[in-house]
Amino acid sequence: MDNNFVTDALTLTMFGMGFVFVFLALMVVVTNVMSLLVAKIQPVTNDASALESDPIIDEKTKAIIEAAIKMHTQR
16 A cells, blocks of 8 residues: 555656656747747847937936946947
8 A cells, every 4th residue: 555655746746747747848849930920020229329319318317328238239
């Protein structure tokens, strides 16, 4: 009778771990598909020309943002 409990426990453990593995793998696939879809709909721009169209940003803030973008892209 003790052997049956161990077998049931191992079976339940394997089903639980298998379910979590399948769920996480499916989540990775769906996230990658959504990322590709968003990239296709709205492509990423690597230049700071978008900052020029916003009149609210002053020159100092604009320079800081451009420097941060330049540092990030050089990494």
